[in-house]
Amino acid sequence: MTCNYEARRRGLHKLQLIRDAKRICPDVIIELGEDISQFRDASKELYNFIKAYSWNGQVERLGFDEVWMDVTDMVDYNMDILNRNHLEHGFFQTSKDDPTEGFEFDASSVAGHPYPKGSVGVVDEDGMPENLTLRLRLGSHLALYMRHQLEQQKGYTSTVGIATNKVLSKLVGNMNKPKGQTTLMPPLTPDAIGVSSNALLFMDDHEIGKVPGIGFKLAQKLRQLILGHSATIDEGLVWGTTKECVTVADVRNHPEVNPETLEKLLAGPGSPHGIGFKIWCLLHGVDDSEVNQARPVPSQISIEDSYIRLDTMPEVLKELTTLARSLLNRMRIDLLGEDDDHDPSEPEAPDSHGVARQDRASTDGKKWLAHPKTLRLTTRPRNPLNPDGSRTRTFKRISHSAPLPNFVFSLTENVDALAEKLVRESLVTMFRKLHPEKAGWNLSLVNLAVTNMAETAGDSKTANGRDIGTMFRRQEDVLRDFRVTEPESPLSRSPTGLPGIAGMPDTHGLPKLNGETTVHSSDAHVPGEPSDISNGDPLESEDDDMAWDEGDDALGAVDYCPTCKSHIPSFAMIAHRRFHSPAV
DNA sequence: CTGGGATAG
DNA sequence: ATTTCTATCCCAG
Numbered sequence A: 001m002t003c004n005y006e007a008r009r010r011g012l013h014k015l016q017l018i019r020d021a022k023r024i025c026p027d028v029i030i031e032l033g034e035d036i037s038q039f040r041d042a043s044k045e046l047y048n049f050i051k052a053y054s055w056n057g058q059v060e061r062l063g064f065d066e067v068w069m070d071v072t073d074m075v076d077y078n079m080d081i082l083n084r085n086h087l088e089h090g091f092f093q094t095s096k097d098d099p100t101e102g103f104e105f106d107a108s109s110v111a112g113h114p115y116p117k118g119s120v121g122v123v124d125e126d127g128m129p130e131n132l133t134l135r136l137r138l139g140s141h142l143a144l145y146m147r148h149q150l151e152q153q154k155g156y157t158s159t160v161g162i163a164t165n166k167v168l169s170k171l172v173g174n175m176n177k178p179k180g181q182t183t184l185m186p187p188l189t190p191d192a193i194g195v196s197s198n199a200l201l202f203m204d205d206h207e208i209g210k211v212p213g214i215g216f217k218l219a220q221k222l223r224q225l226i227l228g229h230s231a232t233i234d235e236g237l238v239w240g241t242t243k244e245c246v247t248v249a250d251v252r253n254h255p256e257v258n259p260e261t262l263e264k265l266l267a268g269p270g271s272p273h274g275i276g277f278k279i280w281c282l283l284h285g286v287d288d289s290e291v292n293q294a295r296p297v298p299s300q301i302s303i304e305d306s307y308i309r310l311d312t313m314p315e316v317l318k319e320l321t322t323l324a325r326s327l328l329n330r331m332r333i334d335l336l337g338e339d340d341d342h343d344p345s346e347p348e349a350p351d352s353h354g355v356a357r358q359d360r361a362s363t364d365g366k367k368w369l370a371h372p373k374t375l376r377l378t379t380r381p382r383n384p385l386n387p388d389g390s391r392t393r394t395f396k397r398i399s400h401s402a403p404l405p406n407f408v409f410s411l412t413e414n415v416d417a418l419a420e421k422l423v424r425e426s427l428v429t430m431f432r433k434l435h436p437e438k439a440g441w442n443l444s445l446v447n448l449a450v451t452n453m454a455e456t457a458g459d460s461k462t463a464n465g466r467d468i469g470t471m472f473r474r475q476e477d478v479l480r481d482f483r484v485t486e487p488e489s490p491l492s493r494s495p496t497g498l499p500g501i502a503g504m505p506d507t508h509g510l511p512k513l514n515g516e517t518t519v520h521s522s523d524a525h526v527p528g529e530p531s532d533i534s535n536g537d538p539l540e541s542e543d544d545d546m547a548w549d550e551g552d553d554a555l556g557a558v559d560y561c562p563t564c565k566s567h568i569p570s571f572a573m574i575a576h577r578r579f580h581s582p583a584v
Numbered sequence B: 001c002t003g004g005g006a007t008a009g
Numbered sequence C: 001a002t003t004t005c006t007a008t009c010c011c012a013g
Helices: A005-009 A020-023 A037-051 A072-080 A132-152 A168-173 A200-206 A216-227 A249-254 A259-266 A274-284 A313-335 A416-435 A466-479 A568-579
Strands: A059-062 A065-071 A090-093 A102-105 A113-114 A155-164 A180-185 A301-306 A336-338 A367-368 A370-379 A396-401 A441-454 A520-527 A556-559 A564-570
Touching: A005 A180, A037 A065, A037 A132, A059 A416, A065 A168, A072 A090, A072 A113, A072 A132, A090 A132, A102 A132, A102 A301, A132 A155, A132 A180, A132 A520, A155 A168, A168 A180, A168 A200, A168 A520, A180 A568, A216 A249, A216 A259, A259 A274, A301 A370, A313 A336, A313 A416, A313 A441, A370 A416, A396 A416, A416 A568
Parallel strands: A113 A180, A155 A180
Antiparallel strands: A059 A065, A065 A520, A090 A102, A155 A520, A301 A441, A336 A367, A370 A396, A370 A441, A556 A564
């Protein structure tokens, strides 16, 4: 499935056949098994570590090992307190409240690698760096500091990209891996005197499919446009590579390429609105998408397994039970939080079977942070045999959703019993909707998911025990469809005031320059070799109109359910107790 | 809200 | 085109 850097140095790559790996590297160590809980745990730990540095909470995960962090506010603040006469003796405050928290740094240079190589950014006749150059330098020093802390405190090295938006930071982060950081330096807009933009220069060499947001389907359409025929997929090598190499420059410089033609080429049923303009922006290194807020709970939890042969009902029931058990355990790990109202003197209720708890998640003193409302069952059927005996492979999935029954939130019942009950009372019916025939099907994959999380009040509780953040988000949800907003184009945000040059679409390709700094971090590495941090490499040197609050006094009384450890409005307690009573 | 697609690691 | 187990966002209906 995957391999470490050592194996890659020996010529192996991810998603390689075991047979090929053994041939190329006979002493390869193959680890069988698919328990990724350790990776999940490490991912959470490192993500929480990074999140703790954020002021604005914009810390977005991408998979298990990558994070974007918008540090615009931290850079704003530190630009204000920076002494421009003594750039060499700067102090970066990592806390607004405590002026002693932070690190000393040299704002006269970039930390780590600049792109292009050797660039110092844009500096005037007196050697004074322009604002954006200084801002990116600050970003680079913050990145170096955080990487140092990560290595010292957690023992992981890392790779970082520092730039003015998400797409540029992610791509520039690839330049010096592992254990390096790269900052995309100004000028980032084409200059009146003809100095070209480093953003364009940087984007131009990338193969079209390497640009985040341009996946396999879009890349093939763009290659077709440039080549005049569909690009041939290069077999044998890594997935996604083509024999013909079409670069960003090839597409951008194509005479017929503009937002309108791209829209005609790329738009289709199901494709996002305005895709032509979005892709055109990406080709110019322009990306006005926000770094998402860190969320307390995931929006979905899913478990899946693939099968060589799964074609009988008893086997399906067995697999569904196994998956349901995993899913319920995952729900307890990811959706349970500390219960502030928990009384530790009260012994935990024994489970109904008197069996010692062996689940991974401890449930005492915990409560549900969110209640998923929906259960989804997905399968991937194998195609029936063709008349000639061959089988056309498909990877299409079919799914069916149903309400998630409330008994799964019981913290007194053991997971095994709950899993069996879930299969009996929900999943069997859902399975029949997908596969009404008694036999004749053969599944290559089964997936179980819980979605539509209804978040319960979190940490930021108000006096009446409600989450003010959730209330505002709800207000936003309600108002959104009624509010008339003026669409804002990223181009309208140009801070330069430079007029575009007629006939040069490039000049409209302004990166997001409104002072934002995005850091993209990837590739946490286990301890081992010295990194560019530790080896001393000099390079790395209120009002009354709150309609939603109406009637609160009437409904305000809240009871506490000892079974599922939730706060329940008093008027609903009788009905709520029925949820926990055995089914009749 | 559902079911499916595209994209991503 | 292949092989896995996740996850997110978006769209039409």
